Amino acid sequence: MxxxxxxxxxxxxxxxxFDGFVACVKGVILSYAPKVSIFDISHxxxxxxxxxTAWIIHNTYSYFPKGTIHVVVVDPGVGTCxxxxxxVSKDHIFIGPxxxxxxxxxxxxxxxxxxxxxxxxxxxQEPSATFxxxxxxxxxxxxxxxxxxxxxxxxxxxxxxxxxxxxSEPLITDQSVIGxxxxxxxxGNLITNIDAASVSLGAPVFINGKSVGTIATTxxxxxxxxxxxxxxxxxYVEIGVxxxxxxxxxxxxxxxxxLVQVADQIP
Amino acid sequence: MxxxxxxxxxxxxxxxxFDGFVACVKGVILSYAPKVSIFDISHxxxxxxxxxTAWIIHNTYSYFPKGTIHVVVVDPGVGTCxxxxxxVSKDHIFIGPxxxxxxxxxxxxxxxxxxxxxxxxxxxQEPSATFxxxxxxxxxxxxxxxxxxxxxxxxxxxxxxxxxxxxSEPLITDQSVIGxxxxxxxxGNLITNIDAASVSLGAPVFINGKSVGTIATTxxxxxxxxxxxxxxxxxYVEIGVxxxxxxxxxxxxxxxxxLVQVADQIP
Amino acid sequence: MxxxxxxxxxxxxxxxxFDGFVACVKGVILSYAPKVSIFDISHxxxxxxxxxTAWIIHNTYSYFPKGTIHVVVVDPGVGTCxxxxxxVSKDHIFIGPxxxxxxxxxxxxxxxxxxxxxxxxxxxQEPSATFxxxxxxxxxxxxxxxxxxxxxxxxxxxxxxxxxxxxSEPLITDQSVIGxxxxxxxxGNLITNIDAASVSLGAPVFINGKSVGTIATTxxxxxxxxxxxxxxxxxYVEIGVxxxxxxxxxxxxxxxxxLVQVADQIP
Numbered sequence: 001m002x003x004x005x006x007x008x009x010x011x012x013x014x015x016x017x018f019d020g021f022v023a024c025v026k027g028v029i030l031s032y033a034p035k036v037s038i039f040d041i042s043h044x045x046x047x048x049x050x051x052x053t054a055w056i057i058h059n060t061y062s063y064f065p066k067g068t069i070h071v072v073v074v075d076p077g078v079g080t081c082x083x084x085x086x087x088v089s090k091d092h093i094f095i096g097p098x099x100x101x102x103x104x105x106x107x108x109x110x111x112x113x114x115x116x117x118x119x120x121x122x123x124x125q126e127p128s129a130t131f132x133x134x135x136x137x138x139x140x141x142x143x144x145x146x147x148x149x150x151x152x153x154x155x156x157x158x159x160x161x162x163x164x165x166x167x168s169e170p171l172i173t174d175q176s177v178i179g180x181x182x183x184x185x186x187x188g189n190l191i192t193n194i195d196a197a198s199v200s201l202g203a204p205v206f207i208n209g210k211s212v213g214t215i216a217t218t219x220x221x222x223x224x225x226x227x228x229x230x231x232x233x234x235x236y237v238e239i240g241v242x243x244x245x246x247x248x249x250x251x252x253x254x255x256x257x258x259l260v261q262v263a264d265q266i267p
Numbered sequence: 268m269x270x271x272x273x274x275x276x277x278x279x280x281x282x283x284x285f286d287g288f289v290a291c292v293k294g295v296i297l298s299y300a301p302k303v304s305i306f307d308i309s310h311x312x313x314x315x316x317x318x319x320t321a322w323i324i325h326n327t328y329s330y331f332p333k334g335t336i337h338v339v340v341v342d343p344g345v346g347t348c349x350x351x352x353x354x355v356s357k358d359h360i361f362i363g364p365x366x367x368x369x370x371x372x373x374x375x376x377x378x379x380x381x382x383x384x385x386x387x388x389x390x391x392q393e394p395s396a397t398f399x400x401x402x403x404x405x406x407x408x409x410x411x412x413x414x415x416x417x418x419x420x421x422x423x424x425x426x427x428x429x430x431x432x433x434x435s436e437p438l439i440t441d442q443s444v445i446g447x448x449x450x451x452x453x454x455g456n457l458i459t460n461i462d463a464a465s466v467s468l469g470a471p472v473f474i475n476g477k478s479v480g481t482i483a484t485t486x487x488x489x490x491x492x493x494x495x496x497x498x499x500x501x502x503y504v505e506i507g508v509x510x511x512x513x514x515x516x517x518x519x520x521x522x523x524x525x526l527v528q529v530a531d532q533i534p
Numbered sequence: 535m536x537x538x539x540x541x542x543x544x545x546x547x548x549x550x551x552f553d554g555f556v557a558c559v560k561g562v563i564l565s566y567a568p569k570v571s572i573f574d575i576s577h578x579x580x581x582x583x584x585x586x587t588a589w590i591i592h593n594t595y596s597y598f599p600k601g602t603i604h605v606v607v608v609d610p611g612v613g614t615c616x617x618x619x620x621x622v623s624k625d626h627i628f629i630g631p632x633x634x635x636x637x638x639x640x641x642x643x644x645x646x647x648x649x650x651x652x653x654x655x656x657x658x659q660e661p662s663a664t665f666x667x668x669x670x671x672x673x674x675x676x677x678x679x680x681x682x683x684x685x686x687x688x689x690x691x692x693x694x695x696x697x698x699x700x701x702s703e704p705l706i707t708d709q710s711v712i713g714x715x716x717x718x719x720x721x722g723n724l725i726t727n728i729d730a731a732s733v734s735l736g737a738p739v740f741i742n743g744k745s746v747g748t749i750a751t752t753x754x755x756x757x758x759x760x761x762x763x764x765x766x767x768x769x770y771v772e773i774g775v776x777x778x779x780x781x782x783x784x785x786x787x788x789x790x791x792x793l794v795q796v797a798d799q800i801p
Contacts, residue, residue, distance in 0.1 A: 017576060034541065078752065130753065
């Protein structure tokens with residue numbers, strides 16, 4: 001693997017914007033790679049919410065230029081035996097804990113090589129037990145950004161040994177596609193795991209058996225305050241309220257069942 | 268219009284900091300213009316609050332260096348027929364929806380040229396109906412930043428056709444200036460549309476007919492917890508509480524009437 | 535003092551992310567120093583909370599590369615006679631109000647030289663009385679970053695005249711170390727002023743006389759929901775709940791007494 005250097009780093013954490021934790025991570029990265037530009041994906045993830053973080057990074061990282069390093073620190077097991085990881089593809093690099101946060105990213109498994117960050121030479125000296133974002137992940141990111149080869153910072157490990165939560169797949173039949181709510185965004189829109197390609201505009205949609213209308217093109221297609229389904233910007237069926245919050249209007253949360261009728265089955 | 272390239276981009280949205288939406292926009296801009304520096308103006312605008320956004324960008328953008336591109340995505344009508352815009356002056360560039368968000372910026376109309384972003388060659392491929400920030404405004408900003416001429420990304424349109432909400436003007440008489448609260452900042456300070464130049468230090472101020480004292484120079488001029496009026500940092504009369512929240516203390520909101528007596532009329 | 539230029543600037547304020555105040559400050563800095571990279575430490579400090587700000591900057595700034603300029607604007611006395619300051623060491627520079635916000639930074643007093651920012655030539659023209667962040671601190675930071683010598687922007691002043699709140703020191707005896715809660719982070723962890731070096735792993739810890747167990751290595755050392763003490767990432771004893779909030783679980787706040795038994799006194 002040829003040594004190369006990187007221009008962009010992204011950060012995703014549950015550190016919030018209050019304490020200066022994020023700034024510590026950035027400061028350390030800059031100490032090793034002063035020329036990188038650092039971008040925030042999110043620091044407002046609910047503390048320890050590995051599952052939402054996995055969804056957010058999966059749906060964001062590929063919009064960054066190739067050769068971006070993504071540092072992900074939502075890490076309830078910090079200081080325990082969970083493993084610190086480096087994931088390398090020809091396009092993107094991920095650095096973070098082996099706790100399932102890369103479950104979606106690793107769906108396309110053959111793209112990735114994994115390394116265990118077991119070389120303390122690339123950590124801060126005397127790393128704390130509680131802030132690996134600053135003491136392990138940040139310095140490794142800085143070293144990688146400045147051109148250190150992945151094989152120097154860690155040992156290759158088998159992708160099949162990595163922690164992954166099971167990513168639910170919709171059930172597709174001749175009559176319908178049945179999926180579930182996998183993410184709720186800040187507007188209260190309910191995002192499903194049902195891919196745009198498996199449904200049609202105008203198809204009737206039901207949440208927990210209750211009709212929420214048919215798949216429209218945009219929230220603006222219905223009146224303000226009205227519920228609608230549509231193909232969201234991530235390419236999945238989502239349900240929301242024009243100018244309002246779908247989660248509150250429908251009283252449903254993650255895991256709620258969503259059924260989309262297949263168009264040519266509509267009477 | 269000679270092709271030129273830009274160093275700075277600002278973003279103003281109602282996307283919040285949770286979902287990664289802002290990062291998607293930044294990633295796309297960088298894909299076309301990897302050398303720009305991107306700065307956040309606000310992503311905490313109340314969802315769909317076009318009016319506060321208009322106020323914020325108007326009072327912020329001119330502090331950035333000339334030649335900054337400002338991308339504004341508070342866009343309740345995304346995916347409907349509202350038009351995507353590019354506004355160009357010799358100093359600054361704006362990109363965003365034609366929904367009134369540029370109402371204040373366009374007060375000085377002769378400075379601006381407007382273009383309709385109708386050339387999909389400069390969009391992301393297959394733009395979604397719900398996330399034009401990422402799929403239309405960001406790639407256009409990236410192209411413009413990297414030197415593409417405005418006339419290539421869109422067609423010139425008449426400024427008089429742009430959507431503008433009516434910007435309230437204070438009523439100035441010999442005895443008083445009567446205006447209203449047009450913005451409430453995060454400290455709870457109530458900011459009016461009454462310009463510093465039309466009033467004097469020491470002039471009595473009334474909100475909805477109730478005295479709030481006279482115009483001071485600073486919140487520190489009164490005791491902690493006390494209400495005062497002053498000339499705020501934006502150059503308008505504002506009313507607040509030293510070390511507290513004026514909106515809560517006075518129980519008033521946007522649109523509340525503010526009257527300032529003209530100084531030489533004070534008995 | 536030789537003229538030199540700086541690459542990094544950090545910002546710490548209580549401006550929040552809503553209004554565009556932070557962006558104004560950044561825009562002004564860039565106007566004088568277009569090549570600096572600007573990083574946020576925190577803008578979510580509780581309005582006017584000088585004490586937490588002092589703690590945050592003290593525990594963050596040294597992770598940034600040497601030669602970083604740190605602008606701190608938590609400034610309840612803006613526009614009154616409190617003095618605007620520049621603090622210079624060979625490693626780092628601070629700019630902000632003389633209101634105690636540098637109390638922790640100045641513990642190591644011999645490192646610093648102080649200057650009073652009394653040269654309006656380096657302010658924005660006609661600075662407002664309420665937004666010195668934008669009108670005084672930002673332009674001075676921009677000038678310093680671009681190579682203006684400290685002695686040009688202000689006059690040297692005696693460090694002993696600077697405002698400092700008293701930084702509490704723990705009481706160390708043969709039997710115990712008695713300190714207090716000095717900071718509560720966004721996870722609800724209670725951070726004390728008791729240094730790691732003065733206590734041992736396994737030592738019993740008491741808050742307001744109530745046992746909270748013994749000093750562990752990490753939150754993951756105890757079950758989810760369980761209270762533990764440990765050496766936090768800042769190098770101080772802290773108390774928290776694995777996967778929860780220590781402040782809520784224990785019902786204590788800033789100033790609560792914390793006692794750590796000395797290990798060889800444990801029966």
